[in-house]
Amino acid sequence: MLTYELRNLARSRWIYGYAGVFWAASFLTFSFAEGAEQALLSLTHWNLLAVPLVSAIGAANAVYGRRRFDEFLLTQPVSRSAVFFSSAGALVLGLVSAFALPVGGLCLLAESPGGVSARMVAGGSAVAAVFVMLGTAVGLAVEDRARGLGLLLLIWIIASVVYDALLLYAIAMLEDYPIEPFLTVAVWVNPVDAVRLLLYQDLGLRFLLPVTLPEWSVWAGLAGWLGAVSLCTWLMALRKDY
Amino acid sequence: MTKLSLVQVRKTYRAVCALHDVSFEAPAGQVTALVGPNASGKTTLMKIILGLVRADRGAILWEERPLADYGRFQRLLGYMPQIPNFPVYLTPAEVTRIVAQLRGHRLAGFEHLAESFRLAPFWHRPIGKLSLGTRQKLSAVLALGVEAQILILDEPTVGFDPAAAVVFRRLVARKKEEGATVLFVSHLVQEVESIADRVVFLEEGRVRFAGSRPELQARTGARSLEEAVLSFYDC
Numbered sequence: 069m070l071t072y073e074l075r076n077l078a079r080s081r082w083i084y085g086y087a088g089v090f091w092a093a094s095f096l097t098f099s100f101a102e103g104a105e106q107a108l109l110s111l112t113h114w115n116l117l118a119v120p121l122v123s124a125i126g127a128a129n130a131v132y133g134r135r136r137f138d139e140f141l142l143t144q145p146v147s148r149s150a151v152f153f154s155s156a157g158a159l160v161l162g163l164v165s166a167f168a169l170p171v172g173g174l175c176l177l178a179e180s181p182g183g184v185s186a187r188m189v190a191g192g193s194a195v196a197a198v199f200v201m202l203g204t205a206v207g208l209a210v211e212d213r214a215r216g217l218g219l220l221l222l223i224w225i226i227a228s229v230v231y232d233a234l235l236l237y238a239i240a241m242l243e244d245y246p247i248e249p250f251l252t253v254a255v256w257v258n259p260v261d262a263v264r265l266l267l268y269q270d271l272g273l274r275f276l277l278p279v280t281l282p283e284w285s286v287w288a289g290l291a292g293w294l295g296a297v298s299l300c301t302w303l304m305a306l307r308k309d310y
Numbered sequence: 311m312t313k314l315s316l317v318q319v320r321k322t323y324r325a326v327c328a329l330h331d332v333s334f335e336a337p338a339g340q341v342t343a344l345v346g347p348n349a350s351g352k353t354t355l356m357k358i359i360l361g362l363v364r365a366d367r368g369a370i371l372w373e374e375r376p377l378a379d380y381g382r383f384q385r386l387l388g389y390m391p392q393i394p395n396f397p398v399y400l401t402p403a404e405v406t407r408i409v410a411q412l413r414g415h416r417l418a419g420f421e422h423l424a425e426s427f428r429l430a431p432f433w434h435r436p437i438g439k440l441s442l443g444t445r446q447k448l449s450a451v452l453a454l455g456v457e458a459q460i461l462i463l464d465e466p467t468v469g470f471d472p473a474a475a476v477v478f479r480r481l482v483a484r485k486k487e488e489g490a491t492v493l494f495v496s497h498l499v500q501e502v503e504s505i506a507d508r509v510v511f512l513e514e515g516r517v518r519f520a521g522s523r524p525e526l527q528a529r530t531g532a533r534s535l536e537e538a539v540l541s542f543y544d545c
Contacts, residue, residue: 136391
C-alpha cells in the first residue's frame with residue numbers, strides 16, 4: 069500500500085509546487101546573501117517558519133481528502149495499523165523530500181559549510197516529520213476540516229512565532245535572574261526553537277538565544293517529539309470511529 | 311440457516327442516541343433493504359457491521375458467532391460506499407490491484423466485471439478525471455468482484471446510467487443466487503421493490519419493521535411493496 073500511496077503523492081502537483089517554493093527561496097537566498105553563513109541563517113529562519121506550516125496543513129488536508137478512501141480500505145482485510153502507517157509514512161516521506169531535496173541540493177551546489185547545511189536540512193526534516201504527524205493527528209481527531217485547519221494554524225503561530233517572542237521577552241525582562249535552566253528546558257521543549265538553537269550554535273550566534281544545549285539532546289528531543297506524536301496519532305487511528 | 315444477525319445494537323454520539331438496541335436478521339441468499347428517512351441510523355448501522363464504528367453494546371453475529379471472532383472478518387465482506395472516493399492520481403487498474411492484493415484475489419475477476427460495466431476505456435486514466443458515474447462503476451466492480459459472503463451496498467445505484475443500473479441489479483441477483491447475504495441501503499423505493507426480499511425500516515435509530523415482503527404488505531395492507539414502504543413515511 070505504501071508504494072501506491074507514494075505513487076499517488078508523486079503524481080500530485082502540489083508537492084512539486086511546495087518543493088519548487090523551497091528551491092526558489094534557497095536559490096534566491098544563496099544568490100543575494102553576502103556569504104554562505106548569512107544565506108544559511110536566512111534560510112534557517114525561512115525554513116523554520118514555512119516547514120511546520122506547510123507540513124501540518126498539507127498533512128491534515130491529505131487526511132481530510134482521503135477519509136472515505138481510508139474507510140474503504142478498512143473494509144478490506146487489512147489492519148488499521150497498516151493503513152495508518154502506509155498513509156502517514158507516505159506523507160512524511162513526500163513532504164520531507166519536498167523540503168530536503170531542493171534545499172539540500174542547493175546547499176551542495178552553493179558549496180555552503182557542510183556541517184551547518186546538513187544540520188539545517190536534517191533539523192528541518194525532523195521538524196517537517198513532527199508537524200506532518202501533528203497535522204495527521206488533527207485531521208483524525210477533528211471532523212470538521214475548517215476547524216482542524218484553524219487549530220493547526222493556531223498551533224503553528226504558537227510554536228513558530230509566539231513561543232519565540234515569549235522566550236525573547238523573558239530573556240530581556242529577566243536577564244538579571246538565573247533563568248538559563250528554565251530557558252534551556254523551554255527551548256528544548258519546542259522542536260522549532262531547538263533546531264533554531266542548534267543552528268545558532270553552529271553559526272556562532274549564541275547571543276541570539278543565550279542558552280546551551282548539547283547537540284545530542286536536541287536530536288533526542290526531536291526524536292522524542294516524533295515518537296510521542298506518532299504514537300498518539302497511531303492510537304487515535306486504531307480507536308477512531310469513521 | 312446462515313444469517314447475519316444484529317442483536318441489541320446501540321450507538322450513542324455524545325448525547326445523541328443514533329441506534330436504540332437495534333435487532334434484525336439478514337438471511338443468506340436474500341437481499342435485505344435497509345430503508346428509512348434521513349438520519350435514521352442506516353449509515354451508522356452499516357459502519358458498525360463493517361467495523362468502522364464501534365457499537366456501545368450489542369453484537370453482530372454471523373452463523374451465530376460474533377463477526378469479530380472471524381479474525382480478518384473483512385474477508386467475509388464486500389462494501390460499496392455511497393460516495394466513491396479513491397485517490398485521484400491513481401487509475402482504476404491500480405486501485406483494483408490494491409484490493410486484489412489485500413484480498414489475495416486474481417485481477418481477472420475484477421477485469422471481467424469491469425467489462426460488464428464498460429469500464430475498459432477508463433481503466434488506465436487517473437480517477438480524478440473520471441465522472442461520478444464511472445467512479446461508482448469502479449466501486450461496484452470492487453464490491454462485487456470480491457469473494458464476499460456478506461455484501462453491503464450503500465445507495466449503490468446513485469450516479470449510474472440506466473444500463474449500468476440494469477447490469478448492477480443482475481450482478482446482485484447472481485450474488486444472491488450464489489448464497490450471499492446482501493444488505494443494501496436505498497432511498498429509491500422502486501429499487502427496493504425490484505430487488506429486495508426483506509425490508510428493515512429504521513426511524514430515529516429504532517427498527518419500526520423488519521421482515522419479509524409479504525409480512526410487510528400484510529402488516530400495512532398495501533398492494534405493492536412501494537406502497538407499503540411509503541406508508542411508513544407518513545405520506
